[in-house]
Amino acid sequence: MADVRVKICGLKTPGDVEAAVAAGAAYCGFVFFPKSPRNIPIATARDLAVTAPSGLAKVALVVDADDALLRQILAEVPLDMLQLHGRETPERVTEIRARFGLPVMKAVGVATEDDLPKLGLYAQVADQLLIDAKPPKDAALPGGNGLAFDWRLIAGRRWPKPWMLAGGLTPENVDRAVAMTGAAQIDVSSGVESAPGVKDPARIAAFVRAAQGVESVPRL
Numbered sequence: 001m002a003d004v005r006v007k008i009c010g011l012k013t014p015g016d017v018e019a020a021v022a023a024g025a026a027y028c029g030f031v032f033f034p035k036s037p038r039n040i041p042i043a044t045a046r047d048l049a050v051t052a053p054s055g056l057a058k059v060a061l062v063v064d065a066d067d068a069l070l071r072q073i074l075a076e077v078p079l080d081m082l083q084l085h086g087r088e089t090p091e092r093v094t095e096i097r098a099r100f101g102l103p104v105m106k107a108v109g110v111a112t113e114d115d116l117p118k119l120g121l122y123a124q125v126a127d128q129l130l131i132d133a134k135p136p137k138d139a140a141l142p143g144g145n146g147l148a149f150d151w152r153l154i155a156g157r158r159w160p161k162p163w164m165l166a167g168g169l170t171p172e173n174v175d176r177a178v179a180m181t182g183a184a185q186i187d188v189s190s191g192v193e194s195a196p197g198v199k200d201p202a203r204i205a206a207f208v209r210a211a212q213g214v215e216s217v218p219r220l
């Protein structure tokens, strides 16, 4: 069985957390982005985080957050990592790491070969990379769009930091995604929902089973 670590992003209710834990997820994500159907108030994230088991890593997803928002979130929510899902520069990633003392995962959108150098750049400053589909120009959200990119673009490539594959993953395609890319970590949001922002426990369980039930290609 492949040792694939799964992150379920956009949890909003105690039932979502229970479903992620029962399925064997390694990480959960809380979205702090008002335009998102997965956005939750800081107080809700705190309640979910304090009751979740310590073995489940808690990640706050923010988009171009200023220091005031980060300070507010961190003052209330016990977290293990920050996920930066906006247009944060490498300098801003460095600053947030230094200022807030938490590991930082930087999301990088990929659509074509031209996007790949950014992965190397952010690998120098972030603790982890989230390799996601680049959102379409007219997209309302910078992520969580259920859109996949061409996994062949990253097949066989490696970076000096841990990375997660994201974008349009579902219980139906995650085995192929892992096999093709060799991803050791996988992130999903809309692919385990019954409607935008509504997580489906059966799809969460099926997703983790499918992600872990395949042999991935050898990691170099």
Ligand SMILES: O=C(O)c1ccccc1NCC(=O)[C@H](O)[C@H](O)COP(=O)(O)O
Binding pocket: 009, 010, 031, 033, 036, 037, 038, 039, 061, 063, 085, 130, 132, 141, 142, 143, 144, 145, 146, 147, 166, 167, 168, 169, 187, 188, 189, 190, 191
């Ligand atoms: O999920 C959101 O609503 C969201 C809002 C703003 C920035 C990022 C957002 N989501 C990111 C993710 O949940 C995932 O990390 C990733 O983009 C994959 O999403 P999906 O294609 O829905 O599985």
